[in-house]
Amino acid sequence: MDKIRVIGGRPLSGSVAVGGAKNAALPAMAASLLTQDRIELENVPRVRDILTMRNLLRDMGSRAEVSDDGTAVLQSSDIRSREAPYELVKTMRASILVLGPLLGRFKSARVSLPGGCAIGARPVNLHLMGLEKMGAECEIVHGYVEASVEKLRGARILMDTVTVTGTENIMMAATLAEGETILENAACEPEVSDLADMLRSMGARIEGDGCRTIRITGVGALHGCRHRIIPDRIEAGTFAIAAAITRGDVEIERCNPNHLAAVLEQLRRVGADVDSGKDRFRVRCGGTILSENVTTYPYPAFPTDMQAQYMALMTQGDGDSIITETIFENRFMHALELVRMGADITLEGRQALVRGNGPLSGARVLASDLRASASLVLAALVARGETWIDRVYHLDRGYDRIEEKLARLGAGIERVR
Numbered sequence: 001m002d003k004i005r006v007i008g009g010r011p012l013s014g015s016v017a018v019g020g021a022k023n024a025a026l027p028a029m030a031a032s033l034l035t036q037d038r039i040e041l042e043n044v045p046r047v048r049d050i051l052t053m054r055n056l057l058r059d060m061g062s063r064a065e066v067s068d069d070g071t072a073v074l075q076s077s078d079i080r081s082r083e084a085p086y087e088l089v090k091t092m093r094a095s096i097l098v099l100g101p102l103l104g105r106f107k108s109a110r111v112s113l114p115g116g117c118a119i120g121a122r123p124v125n126l127h128l129m130g131l132e133k134m135g136a137e138c139e140i141v142h143g144y145v146e147a148s149v150e151k152l153r154g155a156r157i158l159m160d161t162v163t164v165t166g167t168e169n170i171m172m173a174a175t176l177a178e179g180e181t182i183l184e185n186a187a188c189e190p191e192v193s194d195l196a197d198m199l200r201s202m203g204a205r206i207e208g209d210g211c212r213t214i215r216i217t218g219v220g221a222l223h224g225c226r227h228r229i230i231p232d233r234i235e236a237g238t239f240a241i242a243a244a245i246t247r248g249d250v251e252i253e254r255c256n257p258n259h260l261a262a263v264l265e266q267l268r269r270v271g272a273d274v275d276s277g278k279d280r281f282r283v284r285c286g287g288t289i290l291s292e293n294v295t296t297y298p299y300p301a302f303p304t305d306m307q308a309q310y311m312a313l314m315t316q317g318d319g320d321s322i323i324t325e326t327i328f329e330n331r332f333m334h335a336l337e338l339v340r341m342g343a344d345i346t347l348e349g350r351q352a353l354v355r356g357n358g359p360l361s362g363a364r365v366l367a368s369d370l371r372a373s374a375s376l377v378l379a380a381l382v383a384r385g386e387t388w389i390d391r392v393y394h395l396d397r398g399y400d401r402i403e404e405k406l407a408r409l410g411a412g413i414e415r416v417r
């Protein structure tokens with residue numbers, strides 16, 4: 001199994017290009033199930049989760065090719081199974097995204113329940129509630145959601161918690177329902193809008209994405225399209241923190257700084273210089289890193305997917321900071337590994353008190369989930385000596401060879417096979 005070896009202490013400099021957003025590419029791939037026509041996606045990142053979604057689509061009978069140049073060609077004209085098996089779903093919770101499209105186009109689906117994961121319970125009750133409001137019958141049998149419907153009908157659906165994939169699932173199902181669906185308290189994440197853009201270019205009628213209320217008017221059928229996936233804001237944010245934590249100077253290219261407004265604002269608060277352009281931004285940090293509190297909330301606030309990386313940064317702050325996680329109940333696994341590197345962090349419920357100023361030292365650490373792994377890499381970049389990060393497959397689920405990109409910026413980092 002691969003490991004990442006990092007020798008800390010080198011400031012990063014230079015420029016780095018961001019890839020396509022994993023969390024936009026996954027629903028886009030699932031949306032290909034909504035039509036029998038060919039779908040072409042561009043800017044698809046070369047990460048493990050994308051291959052899992054490809055395998056899932058192939059398993060159902062879709063033609064699904066993902067090339068190294070970031071193009072995906074998908075066609076679901078010959079679906080033989082409407083099932084997402086446990087073996088695939090257990091490795092990637094986002095597999096639940098096939099439920100809405102399958103139900104919309106084929107009127108039935110059998111999708112394994114994802115079960116628990118390292119960062120919290122992550123139920124799918126709101127996905128099911130929305131589909132039931134549209135007339136579907138959903139039952140849990142042998143660990144699978146079995147859903148069927150004669151005809152999906154538009155409905156008014158109020159989500160009591162903001163859910164990203166829940167919003168995407170219902171939006172996809174509603175594109176082929178009869179009548180209008182009004183989705184209230186919908187997720188406003190850029191990935192939801194990217195999916196809405198793609199669905200519109202397939203012929204769907206959607207308004208209000210990016211806001212709390214989305215209106216979808218069902219159409220008889222959707223057609224093929226070519227769609228370019230938005231840049232990955234979490235990958236961009238991870239490089240931004242890499243620049244700040246190493247007191248470096250890095251230009252982050254081919255991204256959308258507007259999607260990162262809360263993260264860039266937080267970096268300015270902690271003392272980094274951030275210059276933002278249209279599709280790039282530059283982060284410089286020469287002196288003291290100030291300790292500043294942060295709380296995660298749904299978009300456009302500070303994202304939970306940047307919380308672990310920010311915690312690594314706060315271990316280098318000049319004082320105390322409190323990090324509050326409001327989205328997932330158990331998303332502090334990285335804290336315990338950071339403590340093994342010498343960080344001073346106290347956890348209490350959904351809050352972490354991080355005492356800065358302490359030097360970190362290299363250690364053998366374990367990645368527990370995707371963003372936790374990124375936080376360990378960031379900490380290792382400033383730790384004295386050598387850090388070995390194990391269970392790198394978590395990192396590979398969402399980052400396209402992050403070690404190569406960091407090495408090009410001057411980091412002492414390599415993958416050991």
Ligand code: UD1
Pocket residue numbers: 023026093094120121122123124125126127128161162163164165166191304305327328329
């Ligand atoms: C998506 C992202 C993930 C990100 C998360 C929050 C993808 C593929 N993944 O995950 O990277 O961390 O958004 O920004 O896009 N909830 C319920 N019932 C439901 C659904 C969710 O109670 O039916 C709760 C969850 O437990 C959690 C909160 O809602 O507390 C938000 O979760 P959600 O937005 O659904 O996360 P995902 O869509 O799974």
